[in-house]
Amino acid sequence: MKNPISGLNKIFDSRIRLGVMSVLIVNEEISFNDLKGMLEVTDGNLATHLVTLEENGFIKVHKGFIGRKTNTTYSITKLGEREFKDHVKALEGMIKGFR
Amino acid sequence: MDNPNEPIQALEEIKQMMDRSSRFVSLSGWSGIAAGICALLAAWLANKKFNEYAIGENEYEAKFNYTRDANLLQLDRELLILAIFTFMAAFFFAFLFTYLRGRKTGVPIWGFMARKVMFNVAVPMIVGGLLIWRITDFGLYGLVAPVCLLFYGLALINVSKFTLSEVRYLGYLQLLLGVINLWAIGYGLYFWAAGFGVLHILYGIVMWNKYERNEKAVA
Numbered sequence: 133m134k135n136p137i138s139g140l141n142k143i144f145d146s147r148i149r150l151g152v153m154s155v156l157i158v159n160e161e162i163s164f165n166d167l168k169g170m171l172e173v174t175d176g177n178l179a180t181h182l183v184t185l186e187e188n189g190f191i192k193v194h195k196g197f198i199g200r201k202t203n204t205t206y207s208i209t210k211l212g213e214r215e216f217k218d219h220v221k222a223l224e225g226m227i228k229g230f231r
Numbered sequence: 232m233d234n235p236n237e238p239i240q241a242l243e244e245i246k247q248m249m250d251r252s253s254r255f256v257s258l259s260g261w262s263g264i265a266a267g268i269c270a271l272l273a274a275w276l277a278n279k280k281f282n283e284y285a286i287g288e289n290e291y292e293a294k295f296n297y298t299r300d301a302n303l304l305q306l307d308r309e310l311l312i313l314a315i316f317t318f319m320a321a322f323f324f325a326f327l328f329t330y331l332r333g334r335k336t337g338v339p340i341w342g343f344m345a346r347k348v349m350f351n352v353a354v355p356m357i358v359g360g361l362l363i364w365r366i367t368d369f370g371l372y373g374l375v376a377p378v379c380l381l382f383y384g385l386a387l388i389n390v391s392k393f394t395l396s397e398v399r400y401l402g403y404l405q406l407l408l409g410v411i412n413l414w415a416i417g418y419g420l421y422f423w424a425a426g427f428g429v430l431h432i433l434y435g436i437v438m439w440n441k442y443e444r445n446e447k448a449v450a
Contacts, residue, residue: 147244150241150244150245150248151244151248154244154245154246154248154249154252155248155249155252157249158249158252158253159252159253162252162343163343166343169343170248170251170252171248220242220245223238223241223242224238224242226238227238227239227242
């Protein structure tokens with residue numbers, strides 16, 4: 133999954149997935165709609181990326197209700213936090229390498 | 232991956248997303264200026280009311296037609312109405328200028344960040360409001376202004392984690408005024424005007440100068 137040379141995580145190649153992780157690292161829990169508004173993406177697009185992140189164990193999904201409306205919220209897992217931080221470190225390492 | 236700009240761009244996007252999702256940064260300096268002007272106008276009107284009341288009291292005394300309590304109740308009611316209108320006007324203008332700024336820069340005012348900010352301001356403000364209510368019930372009018380300043384200062388410090396850090400300094404200054412006012416009872420209106428009027432205007436000017444001056448409109 134990780135590029136052995138750069139240490140970058142393939143899953144974070146997508147800007148939207150990287151965006152989701154960036155939001156979740158500073159927010160304990162966030163709803164689908166708030167995430168959608170922040171990343172400025174369509175429902176379907178966001179849902180697909182969220183499934184990928186969930187299947188990899190990077191995020192946790194909580195399904196709840198507000199009245200009768202479903203309210204799905206997301207939070208980051210320990211694994212997701214670690215992988216994200218490693219990815220950021222790898223990016224920083226690359227910048228240093230170029231200089 | 233040969234493009235050196237790519238990791239820089241990725242890191243920038245990460246930082247921007249973390250920032251945007253954890254801080255409400257759209258508050259316009261004009262909002263502060265407008266709220267400050269509302270407060271100064273209100274303080275001026277309140278001062279006029281006080282003077283009218285004082286003159287009225289003397290007249291009543293002179294005529295041996297002493298209806299001090301009824302008069303005080305009337306003053307109380309008028310000041311309450313003035314306070315409510317001031318709050319609504321200040322809130323309206325603060326919202327308006329921030330909304331306009333959001334439209335100009337193309338940064339939407341996200342619902343959930345605004346909710347977070349509102350909640351964190353509202354808790355100390357509502358508690359402060361209840362306290363002031365009880366304080367006036369006991370007739371301790373001299374405490375109204377310092378308590379306003381103290382709880383507003385605490386609300387600002389509380390909310391500063393979710394918005395621009397300058398808000399925290401505004402909060403400390405309000406606290407300072409509030410504390411001094413505790414030992415200068417009777418000058419509440421001046422302290423109140425300085426805190427809610429002058430400080431808001433100064434804060435608004437500083438913020439506008441720092442963040443909005445060179446802001447470009449997004450077509």
